[in-house]
Amino acid sequence: MKTRKRLRSLGVNMIACLLSLIMLIPIVLILLNSFKTSQAASDMSLALPVGGLHFENYTLVIQKGKLGVTFFNSLLYSSGSVLLCVILSALAAYVLSRNRSRLHRFIYVFIVLGITMPINFVSLMKVMQLTLLQNTRIGIILLYTAIQLPFDVFLIYSFVGKIPRDIDEAAVIDGCTPLRLFYSVVLPLLKPVLVTVMVLTFLNTWNEFVLPLYFLGSSSMWPMTLAVYNFFGMYVTDWNLVSADIVLTVLPVVIVYLLGQKHIVAGMTAGAVKS
């Protein structure tokens, strides 16, 4: 009985390791090949790089792929939309959750419906042209904000519901103005969910490339994700360079993921499990 149990546990452990390996191989593959010569990387195998690590792939790709500019673009779009999303969705979720009228419930459902709503890119282009946002950095930031607001409002809304109203009442009695109440009393209490919103919005914006594909014509405004794909098209035979470019593009995502893992999981599972 005991040996059977041991064997079973060994089996489960082995399957888990095997599955983790399957998940890791593609990432290891890219990492290894980013340090090879162009010739050695041409067959994209899991062989270890021979003749030392070719770090020059990285310096080469930073120059050739104009990664300095695209990194700055990605950083700008991500942090811009993070900032706007946090402020606007916290404000909205707060008043929509606190007011218990039918109108507010309606507005809330109306906004959250955006989680499922598909974007009509074609007519959106028309709107972008009319609002003079087409081909502008601010336009793309506003777009990223608009499409991520529904989910962010959804996340914060249920969190606001858990903060007791007594706190608000005490603050009002002490003479807080509505803005002051939000800013100095409620906002600090929302910190955990706001961190989740920040991490998720950052990652989503960093990984996204469809909006720039439609709405940013000039490559000088492209974010890293779109630039790496374009680079892939031009240097399809130089897998070592493409791999290095991929590593550099993914690096910020991995760092944010490792730092914010707890918050990502909290956000991703919100609403899915009864608390």
Add this chain to the structure above:
Amino acid sequence: MNERKVYPTYFAAGALFLYVILYVFPGIIGIGYAFTDWSVYSKELHYIGFDNFATVFSSNYNYTRYITNTLTFTVVTTVMKNILGIGLALMLTKRIRFLNFHRAVMYVPSVLSALIVGMIFRSILNPKVGLLNVTLRAVGLDGLTMQWLTDSKIAFRSVMAVDIWKGMGYIMTIFIAGIMSISPMYFEAADIDGANSWQRFRYITLPMLSPTLAVTTVLNVIYGLKVFDMVYALTNGGPGYATEVLYTGVYKEFGLGRYAIGTALSSIMFVFMLVVGYFMIRLLTRNEESLA
């Protein structure tokens, strides 16, 4: 305390404004444009009735294929991610070594950009030098080597498989949270009654997970219907129209300047999602009803 004064509605104005102008409004005027002959060449627009929709649903074109492909993709990836997600979650809620490491690794592909995952798998699935075929040849399974992305019979399956690979860790994470929230009392009672592990799963875990399952299904369906990145990066709809989905189709129409068809395709999705989406959102927000 006066609610309206303490919580002024205009606090929501910024979010509402951006959302309406850049998200809702384009969706609505898109329906209007779907009834015109709008293209990159048109100087003025003409009302042409249901012509665009007639074109989309006509058998002379491949548009219906985009729609059926999108639905196939949605159903297959939803079912597979749910099954694999539950399987992985069951395994990673047991007492095994390096539990947190395994969980983190499974989740990693979900935080990577679909575009980048697509690029990596274009290399792995390369018929000549790709890791998959090379490995299959090395272990003597030459018969299983395939033209993963260029054979029109299996390209779409490959795309779905890569998408499942990328997305199942996310679904697993949700199921893990679901399993952890089941009270251990049920399992203890089952043990006293002498239930075996299959019975524990069938009569406790699965029924208790049904609300979680509903949510993961909703998330997968929303994702599946809107899929673009993965298909664009792996095959861009090819070979032929074998892997074309609705959104890659819209992008092609946009590129060709046939805006009216593009917006008609989008509008079909918009109306469909508005109806289905309402029920999905009610499901996602059901926990809040008690709070409000």
